[in-house]
Amino acid sequence: MSKKPLHIKTPVRYLINALLFAALLFGGRVLIAGGGVSPFYVGIVTLAGINIILAVSLNMATGYLGQLPLGHAGFMAVGAYASAIFMTRSGLDPAVAMPFGLLIGGLVAAIFGVLIGIPALRLKGDYIAIITLGFGEIIRIVLLNIDEVLGFPFTYGAASLKGIPETSTFFNTFLLVGVTCFAIHTLMKSRHGRAILSIRENEIAADSCGVNLTYYKVMGFTVSAFFAGIAGSLYAGYLGILNPSNFSFMKSIEILVFVVLGGMGSMIGSVLSATVLTILPELLRQFAEWRMIVYALLLILVMVFKPSGLMGRFDFSMGRMLENIINVLTGRKTLKGKGGKTNG
Amino acid sequence: MDKLVPVPSRGVVPERDVDKRPILETNNLGIDFGGLIAVDDFTILVGRTEIAGLIGPNGAGKTTVFNLLTNVYQPTRGIIMLDGISTQGLKTYQINKRGIARTFQNIRLFKELSVADNVKIGLQNTMSYSLAEAVLRLPGYWKQEKRAHARALELLSIFNMDHMADWKAGSLPYGAQRRLEIVRALASEPKLLLLDEPAAGMNPSETADLMENIRKIRDRFQIAVLLIEHDMNLVMGICEGIAVLNYGRIIAKGSPDEIKSNPVVIEAYLGKREEENHA
Amino acid sequence: MSFWQLAVQQLINGLQSGSIYALVALGYSMVYGIITLLNFAHGDIIMVGSYLSWFALTSIAPFVPLPVAVVIAIAMAILGCMVLGVTIEFAAYRPLRKSPRISLLITAIGVSYLLQNTAQKFIGASAKMVPYPRIPSVNFAGLTISGVAILCIAVTAACMVGLTLLVKKSKSGKAMRAVSEDADAALLMGVNVNSTISFTFAIGSALAGVGSILFIIAYPQASPFMGGMLGLKAFVAAVLGGIGSIPGAMIGGLLIGVIESLVSAVGLSVWKEGVVFAILIVMLLFKPAGIMGKPTTEKV
Numbered sequence: 001m002s003k004k005p006l007h008i009k010t011p012v013r014y015l016i017n018a019l020l021f022a023a024l025l026f027g028g029r030v031l032i033a034g035g036g037v038s039p040f041y042v043g044i045v046t047l048a049g050i051n052i053i054l055a056v057s058l059n060m061a062t063g064y065l066g067q068l069p070l071g072h073a074g075f076m077a078v079g080a081y082a083s084a085i086f087m088t089r090s091g092l093d094p095a096v097a098m099p100f101g102l103l104i105g106g107l108v109a110a111i112f113g114v115l116i117g118i119p120a121l122r123l124k125g126d127y128i129a130i131i132t133l134g135f136g137e138i139i140r141i142v143l144l145n146i147d148e149v150l151g152f153p154f155t156y157g158a159a160s161l162k163g164i165p166e167t168s169t170f171f172n173t174f175l176l177v178g179v180t181c182f183a184i185h186t187l188m189k190s191r192h193g194r195a196i197l198s199i200r201e202n203e204i205a206a207d208s209c210g211v212n213l214t215y216y217k218v219m220g221f222t223v224s225a226f227f228a229g230i231a232g233s234l235y236a237g238y239l240g241i242l243n244p245s246n247f248s249f250m251k252s253i254e255i256l257v258f259v260v261l262g263g264m265g266s267m268i269g270s271v272l273s274a275t276v277l278t279i280l281p282e283l284l285r286q287f288a289e290w291r292m293i294v295y296a297l298l299l300i301l302v303m304v305f306k307p308s309g310l311m312g313r314f315d316f317s318m319g320r321m322l323e324n325i326i327n328v329l330t331g332r333k334t335l336k337g338k339g340g341k342t343n344g
Numbered sequence: 345m346d347k348l349v350p351v352p353s354r355g356v357v358p359e360r361d362v363d364k365r366p367i368l369e370t371n372n373l374g375i376d377f378g379g380l381i382a383v384d385d386f387t388i389l390v391g392r393t394e395i396a397g398l399i400g401p402n403g404a405g406k407t408t409v410f411n412l413l414t415n416v417y418q419p420t421r422g423i424i425m426l427d428g429i430s431t432q433g434l435k436t437y438q439i440n441k442r443g444i445a446r447t448f449q450n451i452r453l454f455k456e457l458s459v460a461d462n463v464k465i466g467l468q469n470t471m472s473y474s475l476a477e478a479v480l481r482l483p484g485y486w487k488q489e490k491r492a493h494a495r496a497l498e499l500l501s502i503f504n505m506d507h508m509a510d511w512k513a514g515s516l517p518y519g520a521q522r523r524l525e526i527v528r529a530l531a532s533e534p535k536l537l538l539l540d541e542p543a544a545g546m547n548p549s550e551t552a553d554l555m556e557n558i559r560k561i562r563d564r565f566q567i568a569v570l571l572i573e574h575d576m577n578l579v580m581g582i583c584e585g586i587a588v589l590n591y592g593r594i595i596a597k598g599s600p601d602e603i604k605s606n607p608v609v610i611e612a613y614l615g616k617r618e619e620e621n622h623a
Numbered sequence: 624m625s626f627w628q629l630a631v632q633q634l635i636n637g638l639q640s641g642s643i644y645a646l647v648a649l650g651y652s653m654v655y656g657i658i659t660l661l662n663f664a665h666g667d668i669i670m671v672g673s674y675l676s677w678f679a680l681t682s683i684a685p686f687v688p689l690p691v692a693v694v695i696a697i698a699m700a701i702l703g704c705m706v707l708g709v710t711i712e713f714a715a716y717r718p719l720r721k722s723p724r725i726s727l728l729i730t731a732i733g734v735s736y737l738l739q740n741t742a743q744k745f746i747g748a749s750a751k752m753v754p755y756p757r758i759p760s761v762n763f764a765g766l767t768i769s770g771v772a773i774l775c776i777a778v779t780a781a782c783m784v785g786l787t788l789l790v791k792k793s794k795s796g797k798a799m800r801a802v803s804e805d806a807d808a809a810l811l812m813g814v815n816v817n818s819t820i821s822f823t824f825a826i827g828s829a830l831a832g833v834g835s836i837l838f839i840i841a842y843p844q845a846s847p848f849m850g851g852m853l854g855l856k857a858f859v860a861a862v863l864g865g866i867g868s869i870p871g872a873m874i875g876g877l878l879i880g881v882i883e884s885l886v887s888a889v890g891l892s893v894w895k896e897g898v899v900f901a902i903l904i905v906m907l908l909f910k911p912a913g914i915m916g917k918p919t920t921e922k923v
Contacts, residue, residue: 062725066725068725068728068729119904122908123907123911125724125725126659126661126724127907129661129728130661130862130903130907131904131907131908134859134900134903134907135900135904137897137900138897141893141894141897144893145894183479186478186479186480186481187478187479190473190489191464191467191473191478191488191492192475193478194461194464194465195465195468197456197461198454198457201453201454201456202454202455205452205454206465207416207435207437207440208414208416208436208437208440208445208446208448209445209466209468209529210437210440210441210466210532211437211465219475249851249855253736256729256732264725265456289743289744290744292740292743292744293737293741293744295736296735296736296740297733297737298733299729299732299733299736300715300730300733300734300737303727303733304715304718304719304730307719307723313456
């Protein structure tokens with residue numbers, strides 16, 4: 001016990017995480033290329049990746065900023081359509097066009113985030129839920145009927161936008177899952193992230209500490225919309241066909257379920273619950289009819305019995321876990337709780 | 345202690361501050377809520393390094409004055425000059441950047457965040473790295489974060505709280521939460537610190553420590569402090585100038601000794617038990 | 624038909640659907656007034672009410688005379704909604720009385736989701752025809768006014784008067800107003816807060832039951848997701864009128880109904896819902912307290 005507990009330096013932690021992530025990404029790619037996994041499962045896992053981005057991005061607005069937007073599917077839709085229209089019309093090779101398509105999807109959604117966020121975030125609490133719900137529905141209705149106004153086919157409305165290049169492979173999707181998680185993590189562990197958290201914790205105190213509430217609310221909301229747009233672009237490249245009914249209010253609720261069950265404010269919670277809640281229902285196809293009922297019950301039960309969600313606000317750190325394992329193994333530290341401390 | 349020199353019609357400031365521009369000057373400040381006049385004709389002057397007190401019975405409008413000074417409420421009438429410049433039309437967060445920081449009567453910490461993060465949010469205005477620098481972890485981020493962390497620990501050490509840096513703010517004992525609020529306010533490098541009942545709920549020895557610390561903070565940072573407090577020992581012990589508020593109006597201004605002997609104050613506020621308190 | 628006849632016709636159509644929105648909006652408004660919750664499940668209570676009517680009119684009707692069956696259907700819908708509303712409050716909202724608002728809101732979304740999907744699982748996704756007897760139309764001044772419209776407007780007006788009297792005059796009404804003003808103070812004054820909240824849910828849900836009957840008479844099909852859009856629109860009506868205000872809900876509901884029917888009349892019916900949400904957004908931005916509401920501020 002006389003030895004000082006080992007502390008892994010930050011750059012080393014980053015390196016460990018990067019290596020593990022690369023192993024997962026390339027390992028998965030090799031496995032799939034070798035035909036070790038059936039396309040059915042590859043599809044499910046890819047969908048899980050898209051849902052992870054959606055959940056992590058909504059967690060930004062809900063868990064970190066502390067607002068409750070109910071129009072996340074709207075941002076996803078805007079991103080999906082923007083990128084799909086670009087991908088089907090650009091005439092570029094899909095592999096070349098894809099990064100641009102993703103960026104366009106994200107940016108267009110972010111622009112909508114700013115445009116909707118500035119007015120919506122002036123309101124308080126419940127009213128933000130209502131107004132974003134309204135915006136989400138308007139987006140869906142516009143996507144459905146815009147061609148009639150324009151007089152030429154643009155979104156193809158109810159007839160569906162078809163022939164989108166299917167570029168959302170396992171590798172591409174999970175590369176973006178990594179980028180999203182990294183970007184949101186580094187953003188949150190910075191002065192900007194702290195400002196966003198302070199708004200969740202106590203708006204009046206944040207204001208008096210010099211935090212520009214409007215700026216940071218809109219920033220949190222826009223970043224959330226940007227990644228929803230990226231997820232939407234991936235979704236377009238996953239399905240190959242888009243219909244406005246893919247992005248109804250129900251989709252927004254589904255994403256909210258991921259975030260709430262995982263624990264609002266916990267990124268690892270969002271990642272795990274999006275993964276489990278995508279894969280489990282697919283594997284339990286015979287109970288498909290029960291899925292929605294179980295979702296609803298889970299939502300109520302979690303709120304009544306464990307409102308902080310399954311992971312609370314816990315954030316996982318590979319480096320810290322390694323540190324603890326090494327410290328315990330080498331007898332630098334015993335297996336006791338630390339009490340009263342936070343995880344970051 | 346410095347002898348108090350009355351400034352004509354405006355108030356009193358310590359002698360050392362007399363020839364300097366006052367940090368805060370209000371003139372005829374007032375606010376109405378509906379038909380109710382909550383604060384009226386509030387005219388005070390606070391010297392650059394003065395510790396000033398605002399006292400009065402419950403509901404006299406003291407916290408409302410703080411909310412006016414930080415533009416949480418927009419005044420119905422009157423002027424606020426902070427360091428010689430009007431704060432009219434500024435947002436609350438801009439007032440903070442201009443030099444006023446405050447604590448709250450009902451503690452408002454960022455409870456789920458660590459003690460260090462609470463202070464670093466106060467340090468927000470002293471940092472400048474961009475969103476891109478944060479996300480890409482560029483050198484600007486590392487440099488400023490390192491400096492902010494050191495600064496946070498240094499500020500916490502004023503109250504011997506640096507060992508609590510990793511604790512969750514909400515898990516601190518009550519007195520420590522009050523002290524953390526002061527540290528967080530100091531972090532934004534104010535010129536004027538507003539303390540709303542800093543000694544509420546503290547025992548006499550904690551209050552004595554707090555008095556000592558408020559004086560220490562003023563001496564070290566060379567800032568002005570305006571405090572609302574019900575604890576007369578604290579107010580009379582450290583304040584150099586005091587304003588008494590009743591029904592939203594100032595009924596007396598002066599040094600502690602003047603206030604103590606002012607019959608209007610005794611009648612309106614201190615009452616007959618004043619003698620017993622100081623017996 | 625002349626332009627004026629058409630216009631009046633559309634206005635009456637609008638008032639018909641508007642009065643249903645108004646009844647549903649009242650439920651939102653009352654619940655928000657008392658526990659500041661947007662009860663997302665409120666629209667789905669109407670769905671359940673509609674299925675209760677369907678059940679009574681298809682399963683009980685063969686054994687009793689038609690008027691009796693109609694009375695049973697009406698009673699089942701109203702009482703069923705009432706019981707459901709009170710049960711939801713007791714089981715899902717009451718345990719969260721001291722929780723953050725966001726938890727309560729998510730629970731309400733969960734309840735809504737549960738009702739919809741349970742109905743879909745056990746009754747089926749396809750719409751059910753609800754055979755209330757047809758109500759004859761009335762000819763008046765060269766206009767054919769549908770009996771349904773007259774019924775809807777009359778019943779809503781009656782409910783509104785009744786509710787206003789209840790809230791203003793009765794002891795329970797006073798308790799409701801006291802709890803919505805300050806639940807803790809009301810408790811200290813000897814008001815039973817829990818039973819007052821239950822009472823509010825009972826009344827709000829009973830109104831939803833009445834709304835479900837009117838809706839199903841006007842559009843005789845029950846389906847698992849029918850409450851969603853109806854609820855949302857009624858909710859927009861409540862916000863428009865000023866959430867927490869009884870006359871506000873009435874005005875909001877009628878306005879939404881009339882605007883919808885006007886938008887349809889000029890041939891833009893696909894944009895009908897878009898217009899409703901656009902009105903909601905504009906209203907929230909410029910007068911978030913609604914037409915009849917009072918703004919609130921947080922104490923620092």
